[in-house]
Amino acid sequence: xxxxPAIVAVGRTxxxxxxxxxxxxxxxxxxxxxxxECSIERKDLEACYMSDxxxxxxxxxxxxxxxxxxxxxxxxxxxxxxxFSAALMxxxxxxxxxxxxxxxxxxxxxxxxxxEKIRDDLMLLDDxxxxxxxxxxxSNHELMMRAYTKKxxxxxxxxxxxxxxxxxxxxxxxxxxxxNKYAQFQRKISIEQVLNARKAANKPxxxxxxxxxxxxxxxxxxxxxxxxxxLTDQPIYVLGCGLATDYLNYTAREDLTRFVAAELAMNKxxxxxxxxxxxxxxxxxxxxxxxxxxxxxxxxxxxxxGTAWKCIHExxxxxxxxxxxxxxxxxxNTDGGLxxxxxxxxxxGGAQVFEIFCxxxxxxxxxxxxxxxxxxxxxxxxxxxxxxxAIVTILGERKQ
Amino acid sequence: MSSEPIERRVSYLGDxxxxxxxxxxxxxxxxxxxxCSVCGRKSYxxxxxxxxxxxxxxxxxxxxxxxPTNKFSKLNSFVHGIVSFHGGKIxxxxxxxxxxxxxxEKIDLTSLEGREVVPRFRRRYSVNKSDxxxxxxxxxxxxDEYYPHQEYKVTQPVKDYELPGIVGYSAYTSRFRIKSGSxxxxxxxxxxxxxxxxxxxxxxxxxxxxxxxxxxxxxxxGSESNxxxxxxxxxxxAQVLKLGEEDGxxxxxxxxxxxxxxxxxxxxxxxxxxxxxxxxxxVKYAIVIGSDNSQAAPRGCPGGELDMFVGYGSAxxxxxxxxxxxxxxxxxxxxxxxxxxxxxxxxxxxxxxGRFTGDPAYFKHVRKSASKLMERLNLKPSDINxxxxxxxxxxxxxxxxxxLGFKEEQYSPSLMINKFGNTYSGASLxxxxxxxxxxxxxxRILVASxxxxxxxxxxxxxxxxxxxDKRLRQKINVKFLAENPFVEYVDxxxxxxxxxxx
Numbered sequence: 089x090x091x092x093p094a095i096v097a098v099g100r101t102x103x104x105x106x107x108x109x110x111x112x113x114x115x116x117x118x119x120x121x122x123x124x125e126c127s128i129e130r131k132d133l134e135a136c137y138m139s140d141x142x143x144x145x146x147x148x149x150x151x152x153x154x155x156x157x158x159x160x161x162x163x164x165x166x167x168x169x170x171x172f173s174a175a176l177m178x179x180x181x182x183x184x185x186x187x188x189x190x191x192x193x194x195x196x197x198x199x200x201x202x203x204e205k206i207r208d209d210l211m212l213l214d215d216x217x218x219x220x221x222x223x224x225x226x227s228n229h230e231l232m233m234r235a236y237t238k239k240x241x242x243x244x245x246x247x248x249x250x251x252x253x254x255x256x257x258x259x260x261x262x263x264x265x266x267x268n269k270y271a272q273f274q275r276k277i278s279i280e281q282v283l284n285a286r287k288a289a290n291k292p293x294x295x296x297x298x299x300x301x302x303x304x305x306x307x308x309x310x311x312x313x314x315x316x317x318x319l320t321d322q323p324i325y326v327l328g329c330g331l332a333t334d335y336l337n338y339t340a341r342e343d344l345t346r347f348v349a350a351e352l353a354m355n356k357x358x359x360x361x362x363x364x365x366x367x368x369x370x371x372x373x374x375x376x377x378x379x380x381x382x383x384x385x386x387x388x389x390x391x392x393x394g395t396a397w398k399c400i401h402e403x404x405x406x407x408x409x410x411x412x413x414x415x416x417x418x419x420x421n422t423d424g425g426l427x428x429x430x431x432x433x434x435x436x437g438g439a440q441v442f443e444i445f446c447x448x449x450x451x452x453x454x455x456x457x458x459x460x461x462x463x464x465x466x467x468x469x470x471x472x473x474x475x476x477x478a479i480v481t482i483l484g485e486r487k488q
Numbered sequence: 489m490s491s492e493p494i495e496r497r498v499s500y501l502g503d504x505x506x507x508x509x510x511x512x513x514x515x516x517x518x519x520x521x522x523x524c525s526v527c528g529r530k531s532y533x534x535x536x537x538x539x540x541x542x543x544x545x546x547x548x549x550x551x552x553x554x555x556p557t558n559k560f561s562k563l564n565s566f567v568h569g570i571v572s573f574h575g576g577k578i579x580x581x582x583x584x585x586x587x588x589x590x591x592x593e594k595i596d597l598t599s600l601e602g603r604e605v606v607p608r609f610r611r612r613y614s615v616n617k618s619d620x621x622x623x624x625x626x627x628x629x630x631x632d633e634y635y636p637h638q639e640y641k642v643t644q645p646v647k648d649y650e651l652p653g654i655v656g657y658s659a660y661t662s663r664f665r666i667k668s669g670s671x672x673x674x675x676x677x678x679x680x681x682x683x684x685x686x687x688x689x690x691x692x693x694x695x696x697x698x699x700x701x702x703x704x705x706x707x708x709x710g711s712e713s714n715x716x717x718x719x720x721x722x723x724x725x726a727q728v729l730k731l732g733e734e735d736g737x738x739x740x741x742x743x744x745x746x747x748x749x750x751x752x753x754x755x756x757x758x759x760x761x762x763x764x765x766x767x768x769x770x771v772k773y774a775i776v777i778g779s780d781n782s783q784a785a786p787r788g789c790p791g792g793e794l795d796m797f798v799g800y801g802s803a804x805x806x807x808x809x810x811x812x813x814x815x816x817x818x819x820x821x822x823x824x825x826x827x828x829x830x831x832x833x834x835x836x837x838x839x840x841x842g843r844f845t846g847d848p849a850y851f852k853h854v855r856k857s858a859s860k861l862m863e864r865l866n867l868k869p870s871d872i873n874x875x876x877x878x879x880x881x882x883x884x885x886x887x888x889x890x891x892l893g894f895k896e897e898q899y900s901p902s903l904m905i906n907k908f909g910n911t912y913s914g915a916s917l918x919x920x921x922x923x924x925x926x927x928x929x930x931x932r933i934l935v936a937s938x939x940x941x942x943x944x945x946x947x948x949x950x951x952x953x954x955x956x957d958k959r960l961r962q963k964i965n966v967k968f969l970a971e972n973p974f975v976e977y978v979d980x981x982x983x984x985x986x987x988x989x990x
Contacts, residue, residue: 204558205558207557207558208557208558211557216498217502217518217580217581217626218568218581219557220498220502220612220613220624221568221580221581221582221583221624221626221627222553222556222557222560222563222566222568222583222613223553223557223568223581224553224556224568226555227551227553227568230551231549231550231551231569234549234550234551234601235548235549238601289554289555290552290554290594291551291552291554292597337518337581338581339518339570339579339580339581340517340518340578340579340580344549344570
């Protein structure tokens with residue numbers, strides 16, 4: 089990637105239920121946190137990119153740009169997207185093109201205000217035909233899981249291991265969130281809890297397999313390489329990003345056991361970043377469900393199709409925080425992932441970038457992973473819908 | 489405000505599960521497409537549109553929904569999955585319907601996967617009382633249970649008949665029953681109503697007749713439980729079954745709902761016969777459907793006595809002058825203003841006149857129409873093989889049959905009241921279907937319907953030899969519905985819940 093943009097500061101709110109806060113309060117909190125970090129003033133911003141998945145529905149806020157303009161007292165160009173990674177990618181393109189030097193990228197979602205209707209809204213937007221056939225936000229994940237176990241002939245003892253591997257994803261993410269003060273659930277859970285929740289619901293996946301509904305906001309300041317040097321000693325560069333799309337209706341897709349969009353986005357991202365997947369030790373994956381975290385390991389090319397669960401199961405038996413993949417240690421969702429950190433759609437990607445940013449700068453406190461020298465890179469995978477749109481962003485300490 | 493434009497589009501694509509096929513590479517897609525993703529621009533205008541309405545699929549994968557989205561919450565829990573058609577070329581999301589599941593019950597998903605399923609036409613989900621009721625065919629039932637797949641094969645009719653008559657028919661009722669003593673009554677599943685039953689009966693009658701749906705020129709639907717006060721059932725039937733030639737985005741067919749309590753269907757037999765006989769009408773075939781999700785107030789409320797008898801069911805009859813299985817020889821109708829049963833506008837349930845519904849109402853009119861017609865045709869009860877009276881309860885039809893001089897073997901084969909309950913507009917039509925299922929060629933049947941308000945239509949029909957040929961096409965007949973081992977019995981609370989609908 090030429091003229092690499094750099095992230096100079098990040099900020100976020102705690103994820104969870106913010107009953108007393110309006111959406112503008114949340115984004116204000118995130119943007120102030122980011123601007124304080126690198127002493128950026130409003131007047132320094134040349135453009136804003138904002139993401140929210142369905143604020144117009146949940147909070148009846150149309151024309152988000154106007155909302156943001158009022159909030160920041162800015163009249164600069166603003167664009168709204170549905171996911172943080174998409175906003176970040178658009179911002180990167182503008183900086184690379186030399187149009188702007190300093191921009192704000194922010195994400196916001198406030199889902200709990202529409203608690204009673206949120207699952208209908210999500211499903212109707214994500215996959216309307218499945219919704220008409222009674223599908224829920226959970227059902228596609230479960231169908232994918234059944235398609236997967238069927239395709240790879242996972243039965244009997246192997247199926248038990250498979251189920252434990254999926255449970256381990258959730259257990260690991262919750263354990264990671266304990267030291268994340270921004271996380272929605274700062275508590276550990278056990279394998280038994282995950283398995284029992286499935287049993288109680290009489291379903292392939294249970295309560296602890298799915299990310300929660302959350303409120304929250306995240307923001308970052310993106311600048312050109314030149315500007316970054318003036319603002320911070322430790323800019324984190326966007327080495328590459330890729331985006332791909334797929335059918336809205338999951339059932340109509342060619343292959344039910346992978347996300348083609350994630351695979352294509354990954355190819356594009358690694359191509360521009362000029363790194364191999366396995367050379368990236370740190371990943372923030374989009375674990376809307378435990379199944380999704382597992383399948384993404386395969387989509388990214390880290391694991392061969394049909395094998396990711398084995399690596400995860402190994403991390404369970406050896407009690408490791410990372411997944412042992414092809415002789416390497418791969419750390420996934422060190423902030424707790426969507427499962428424990430929270431999933432306020434439009435802001436989720438910002439929190440993922442936040443974590444990689446902190447980890448690469450060595451500012452992740454008790455969560456800090458000791459990354460081998462020369463490998464200070466991390467990747468973020470964010471999806472819109474059920475794999476309908478996937479965006480992969482690769483971040484690195486060095487301007488390669 | 490409901491989003492009607494969206495509802496209309498989804499209904500248009502979803503009621504018949506429309507699909508497209510690329511004529512260059514034969515790749516298939518769910519929904520209507522203008523070009524193929526493989527062949528690109530060269531396939532533009534070369535996509536063939538077809539539908540999966542009469543098709544069967546395989547339930548590839550499924551999962552259990554125990555916490556449905558709001559609009560499905562009345563279903564409590566159900567099985568949702570992916571159905572594939574044509575060896576996996578097309579995959580659609582699916583809701584398995586006609587299954588009563590309760591939370592906590594262990595569902596063996598593996599036992600369902602890989603089984604054949606049939607698309608069914610049902611209500612899509614719950615909406616407000618003032619909204620348009622959305623429908624869809626993404627509801628499926630297992631083909632090896634209550635509703636087997638029947639192939640729809642169009643055959644060119646060959647033989648002309650002098651008299652108009654029945655060329656195809658079918659009865660339909662749901663899988664659920666409530667039982668009290670010897671009386672079993674059909675209960676609609678929660679996503680069924682008079683509209684879905686009318687479409688089902690029409691679909692099965694088309695399959696039985698072997699007629700191309702485009703040859704039908706008029707559709708009559710008689711019902712007293714249309715979920716709409718204003719909006720015809722017949723238009724839905726015409727659209728879903730594609731009755732009449734497709735002309736742009738409309739069907740070249742006349743569709744009308746009729747209402748006269750329980751005789752709203754039978755009354756139109758003569759109109760259908762007249763229409764197909766009138767050379768200038770350009771109508772070769774007309775279909776008459778009687779369909780009811782018979783309404784009754786809950787027990788203990790005014791009018792609640794009916795709750796002991798009401799059922800759910802429909803039947804459809806296609807009339808024409810080619811390949812007739814039963815010719816309509818003659819008819820007689822009578823009418824008087826007798827308020828024995830009524831439902832005021834805006835009231836959810838009908839009221840009835842108690843003892844007043846017997847002698848001055850049912851008996852007076854049925855007696856008159858049946859005896860007058862026999863007299864006119866100079867027929868004695870012994871000249872008639874089967875007598876089909878309207879059957880609102882178990883006693884009335886037997887009493888009138890005996891009074892008219894019929895023996896048990898002449899009237900009892902038609903009595904389905906003990907199996908399905910009083911299906912209102914469907915009642916005498918289902919009785920007639922039961923007879924056509926078993927009759928031999930050249931037998932004479934006397935039908936005498938009754939509609940409160942009040943009136944009766946009597947018909948004498950005579951079977952032909954083609955009755956036997958067409959019978960082979962029909963797996964779902966009245967006996968099949970009545971004695972099906974997959975019928976499920978429900979308790980009173982479940983029955984009221986199902987009856988109310990989504």
